Amino acid sequence: MTDIRVGIVGCGLIGRQYAQRLGRLGAQVEAVADPMPERTQQVAALSGAATYADARELLAREYIDLLCVCSPTPYHYEAVLAAAQRGRHIFCEKPLAENLEQAREMCRAAHEAGVMLGIGFKMRYEAVFARAKSMIDAGDIGTPLYAIFSYFQQVPPPERIWYTDYGALRDNIVHAIDLSNWLLGRLPAQVSARLGNRLGFKGEDKVFLQVAYPDGALASIHGGWVGGDYPQVAASDDIFFQIVGAAGYVAGDRAGHFVSATKRAIERCALDPVDSFTEELAAFLGALRSGEPPPIPGAAGLLAQAVIEAAFESSRRAEPVAIDRRDYSF
Ligand SMILES: NC(=O)c1ccc[n+]([C@@H]2O[C@H](COP(=O)([O-])OP(=O)(O)OC[C@H]3O[C@@H](n4cnc5c(N)ncnc54)[C@H](O)[C@@H]3O)[C@@H](O)[C@H]2O)c1
Numbered sequence: 001m002t003d004i005r006v007g008i009v010g011c012g013l014i015g016r017q018y019a020q021r022l023g024r025l026g027a028q029v030e031a032v033a034d035p036m037p038e039r040t041q042q043v044a045a046l047s048g049a050a051t052y053a054d055a056r057e058l059l060a061r062e063y064i065d066l067l068c069v070c071s072p073t074p075y076h077y078e079a080v081l082a083a084a085q086r087g088r089h090i091f092c093e094k095p096l097a098e099n100l101e102q103a104r105e106m107c108r109a110a111h112e113a114g115v116m117l118g119i120g121f122k123m124r125y126e127a128v129f130a131r132a133k134s135m136i137d138a139g140d141i142g143t144p145l146y147a148i149f150s151y152f153q154q155v156p157p158p159e160r161i162w163y164t165d166y167g168a169l170r171d172n173i174v175h176a177i178d179l180s181n182w183l184l185g186r187l188p189a190q191v192s193a194r195l196g197n198r199l200g201f202k203g204e205d206k207v208f209l210q211v212a213y214p215d216g217a218l219a220s221i222h223g224g225w226v227g228g229d230y231p232q233v234a235a236s237d238d239i240f241f242q243i244v245g246a247a248g249y250v251a252g253d254r255a256g257h258f259v260s261a262t263k264r265a266i267e268r269c270a271l272d273p274v275d276s277f278t279e280e281l282a283a284f285l286g287a288l289r290s291g292e293p294p295p296i297p298g299a300a301g302l303l304a305q306a307v308i309e310a311a312f313e314s315s316r317r318a319e320p321v322a323i324d325r326r327d328y329s330f
Pocket residue numbers: 009010011012013014015033034035036039053054055070071072073075093094095120121122159160171
C-alpha cells in the first residue's frame with residue numbers, strides 16, 4: 001500500500017538513501033528536487049518521480065503529503081518554511097538549521113500550520129544507543145549522571161566541502177549533542193566550549209564541549225575532523241561513548257560493541273547492526289499514519305541548536321554560557 005506521497009529536496013548522498021528506502025516502507029516518492037539535473041534524474045529513476053530544480057517549484061506543482069529535506073544545511077530553512085506554508089508534513093535532516101533563530105521559526109511555522117516536523121537524528125535508532133536508552137529508562141544504571149562522547153572523523157571529501165565550510169559542530173557533533181540530551185533525559189542548562197580550526201577550513205574542525213544539565217549531570221563531548229592522514233574509519237565505528245549512572249554504566253562504540261555494568265552483572269556483547277535510516281523513516285511514517293506526534297520532533301533539533309549557539313558564544317567569550325529555557329521554546 002502506498003498511502004503517503006513524498007517529495008525529496010536534495011538528491012545527494014542522503015536524498016538517495018531516503019529514496020531507496022521510502023518505497024519499501026509503503027510510501028511513494030512522487031517528486032524530487034535538486035539544482036543538479038543529473039542528480040534529480042538518478043534519484044527520480046528509482047521511483048519514476050517528477051523532477052524539479054528547487055523545493056518551491058516542487059511544492060507548487062505537486063500534491064505531496066510529506067517533504068523530506070535532504071539539501072545542504074543552509075537550505076533547510078527555506079524548504080521547511082515553504083512546506084509548512086503549503087500545509088505539508090516535513091522530515092528534515094540534521095542539523096535543523098543554520099542558527100537558533102531559524103530553527104525556532106521553523107518549529108513555529110510547522111506548529112502554526114498544524115503539520116508534523118520530524119528531524120533525522122538517526123543515531124537514536126542505532127543498536128548501541130537504543131540499548132543504552134532502554135537500560136537507562138528501565139533504571140538499570142540508576143540516575144544518569146555523566147555522559148562522554150568522542151567523535152573524530154577524517155576530514156570530509158572535496159565533493160562535500162560544504163560540510164567543512166559549515167563546521168564540525170553543526171555537521172557531526174550535533175548527533176552527539178542530541179544523544180546526550182536524549183540519554184541523560186534532561187534539558188541542557190549551560191555550555192562551556194573550546195572550538196578550534198587546525199585545518200584551515202572556514203568552519204571549526206576541533207570541538208571540545210561540556211554541557212551541564214540540572215541536578216549536576218554533565219556531558220563531555222569531543223570531536224571533529226582530523227585530516228587526510230587519519231584513517232577513513234567506517235561511519236559505523238566512529239563514536240565511543242559512556243553513560244555513567246548512580247548505579248552503573250553503559251558504554252560502547254557505534255560498531256555495536258556494548259558494555260553494561262550494573263549491580264547484577266558486567267556484560268559485554270556485540271549487537272547486530274540496524275539500518276537506522278530505515279528505522280527513522282519507518283517510525284516517522286508510522287506516526288504520520290497513526291496521527292501520533294513525531295518520534296523525534298523538530299523541538300529536539302531546536303534544543304541541539306540552542307547548545308550549538310551557546311557553544312559558539314562560549315568559545316568566543318572563553319567562559320560558560322547559560323541556556324535559557326526561552327532559548328529553545330517557540
Ligand atoms: N543523518 C545523518 O547521519 C547524515 C549524514 C550525512 C549528511 N546528513 C545531512 O543531510 C543533508 C544533506 O547532506 P548530503 O551528505 O546528502 O549532502 P550532498 O552534498 O551529498 O547532497 C546535497 C544535495 O543537495 C543539492 N542542493 C544544493 N542546494 C540545494 C537547494 N537549494 N535545494 C535542493 N537541493 C540542493 C546538491 O546539489 C546536492 O545534490 C545535510 O543537512 C547533512 O547535514 C545527515
